[in-house]
Amino acid sequence: MLALRLWMTAFMAQRASSFAPHPSARVRNAAPAFKLPPLSLFGKKNDDPVVEFVEDPPPTEVYASRMSAADGADLSSSGVVDTDLTTEPSPSPSRPSFAEETDYDVIVVGGGCAGLGTALMLTKTFGLDDSRVLVVERGEKVGTSFRAWPEEMRFISPSFNQQGWTQSFDLNSICWGTSPASLLRAEHPSGEEYALYLEAIAEQSGLQVRAGTEVTDIEDAGEKKEGDRPPGPFRVNLKETSGSQAEATVSSRYIVWAAGEFQFPKDKRTMTYVYKEGEENTGKPKVRFNDMFPGAELCLHNSHVRSWAKLPGDDFLLIGGYESGVDAAYNLAKAGKTCRMVASTPTWCLQTGDPSSELAPYTAARLREVLAPDFSPRPKLFAPLEVVAVVEAKEGGYDVAARWKGAEPEFNDRGLGFKIEEAGNADSLVTLRTPEPPILCTGFEGSVVAQAADLFHFPTPDQEKKSCVGNGPLLTRDDESTRVPGVFLVGPSVTHGELSFCFVYKFRQRFAVVADAICQGLGMDTRAAVEECRRQDMYLDNFATCEDGCGDMC
Known part of the structure; x- marks a missing residue:
């Protein structure tokens, strides 16, 4: 951790005089293994995505909102945890081969705090090879959404570097061993400042980030057969957002959706539920978007x-x-x-x-x-x-x-x-x-509804699953889509029952849960990594701790 702090201090010193544009996080162009004809955005070409609503699957298929104490046992020690970011991950068996090999094991859509935090968890803690994880960021550099904040806007959750003195750490940190407060010397960072924190981490960690690129299509191209099968592979169409606007198609075993919320404001429309005649009680309405209000x-x-x-x-x-x-x-x-x-x-x-x-x-x-x-x-x-x-x-x-x-x-x-x-x-x-x-000042529609509605199921109108950006999609206990296996959600759109994960200190505790599910699916031994995350309060799978005091515990 000392090496990381020294590097980040030098990073900030280079930028202390201004917030002028500077090189983005490390970018490596992906070489696609195959090329596909252009597909429409998630199978659609209009501005009104159809959101599918379903009743909750049984608890064995979807998260258990109240797990047993044994399932969520606290494995943290009373001593000071080694906070070195470069700690070697636990040994894992050789990654198995699949009938359909892919360019990447994981493509993370979005280079904000949730996307980078999950990519770091996959590579630095769970030991997935850096070359097998690609972060795709639509902006010219990571943290683009934060750079779009009004100049005066600040984080409402305070940053304070208490690591080493307590078992907790900076509320706005995306990974153990880093602190926005320590790096930025700010208790309530601005969006521009926090973006610099994200950029420093992306550069220091060597994450593979493809900036200035948007995802235009995601298609599950796996062989359809009865019974269990490995998820995917997914074919992902990419397009550069500037310059030549070149297109490419890459493949991945898993998708992590982390596209964020700020760039998708709730400013023009609201959702209404529409049932076909005779299907009022089926629990499967379609959704239509109407004007928020005239004018x-x-x-x-x-x-x-x-x-x-x-x-x-x-x-x-x-x-x-x-x-x-x-x-x-x-x-x-x-x-x-x-x-x-x-x-x-x-x-x-x-x-x-x-x-x-x-x-x-x-x-x-x-x-x-x-x-x-x-x-x-x-x-x-x-x-x-x-x-x-x-x-x-x-x-x-x-x-x-x-x-x-x-x-x-x-x-x-x-x-x-x-x-x-x-x-x-x-x-x-x-x-x-x-x-x-x-x-x-009406909040945000969010990227899931705006761009990825075809990848998730949504709760029926009478179900209480409100996230901080509206109706959160239905997820398994590992935050995997109940509609498209192999697609995971991270960030403030995650919701479980009445629990929402709006703040960094909340949703970061689910990064390891997602990484655990993915790496187990890749045949890796994740037990040591999971134990390490539990010691760091970065593995929240026991929602019973949130039942009576979510403001203090989650």
């Missing part, structure tokens, strides 16, 4: 803002009151701009015990700062108020029509000073005018 196309999503201080205008209306909405309100107020925040639920007053569903302490503290009596201009909060339409006003600007929902029972700001401006009678309408396009 949504007139709004600006917060993910398209490069800087709140530099945003033209001085008076704004925000639609949505969770983390994104409060972040926008805070940064607009700090820039001397007035704003009103309209939310269907007063999220700033919720207390659930899980940071995935209530405001983070960092967010709540910043909101209190700009709502203090001596602060000006103070944001104004409106809730519970649901926006139903946005239209352009004849006199200029925009009219936002909203409907008051029923009063929240026993509304209580818990002494935090979050005052709601006004409240109307249930179902009554109010019109708010704003001179600038309203800003949508």
Whole structure:
């Protein structure tokens, strides 16, 4: 770990003067073994992917949401764990040969924190050969989504390098032995800073990253036969995003989907469930995408803002009151701009015990700062108020029509000073005018629904499987697709029952579970690697620990 820290310190020193563009993570062009005719994106050529919904398979096929204590036994020791990133992995038997050999064992789609973290887990901890794992990143360098954050946006989970003093480590680290806080000297890194952390790790670890390349098609090309068979192989069509836009086709035994969420905002459409006549009770509806509300196309999503201080205008209306909405309100107020925040639920007053569903302490503290009596201009909060339409006003600007929902029972700001401006009678309408396009702080549709819907099954509308980006797909206990064996999901879209894995410190604990399943499928002995990950609190397979205190345990 010392060598890694010294290298990363030197890496940051080279970039201390600015965040100017610099060479991307190591890129090695893959030489495809075969070439296929172009295929449509996941078998489709339209903007409305059909999402298939199914009932939950039996627990023997899908994750057990409450496993026995023995299944999730804590194997960590009380001593200090060796944190050397270059620790030799456990010996493993020779990789078996398959009837259909592939260019790679694993293709990871996405070079963000989830994709790089899983690739590191596969190669550095479980011992899969670096040449057999390919990370495909659509951007010109790893961490592209983080570089697209507004300049003022910060991580809400704090970074602190407590490794060596406790059995835990930096909440925003993607692998044991590294710390964004130690590298960046920042408790709440910006997106640009965190991207530098990811880039440093990718370069130092020697991961095989193909940047500036997007995945356009994934096809399960394996021989279809009854009974168990090895997954795949998958044929993956790649296309360069700039320059010659050259295309190539490569093959892989497994796929890990880690394409991220930030570049897929929920800004134009919502999902509705459609049943054929007579099939209302089958639990297998189709999904159709409709406008979010009339006039949504007139709004600006917060993910398209490069800087709140530099945003033209001085008076704004925000639609949505969770983390994104409060972040926008805070940064607009700090820039001397007035704003009103309209939310269907007063999220700033919720207390659930899980940071995935209530405001983070960092967010709540910043909101209190700009709502203090001596602060000006103070944001104004409106809730519970649901926006139903946005239209352009004849006199200029925009009219936002909203409907008051029923009063929240026993509304209580818990002494935090979050005052709601006004409240109307249930179902009554109010019109708010704003001179600038309203800003949508409505979250993200996510890459799974936007790009990979054909690779996963989704829960029926009455099932509680909400992830932090909407309906999370159905997964096995190893986070494998229940629709296409051999396809795994990592990152904030992962959900198990009522548990969501929105933050890095949550979803990183599933990297090893995925790596374990893949490497076992490749015939490798994973026992020592699994034990090492358990010691590092990087192997979460016992969800019972999350039952009563997910905010503290997951």
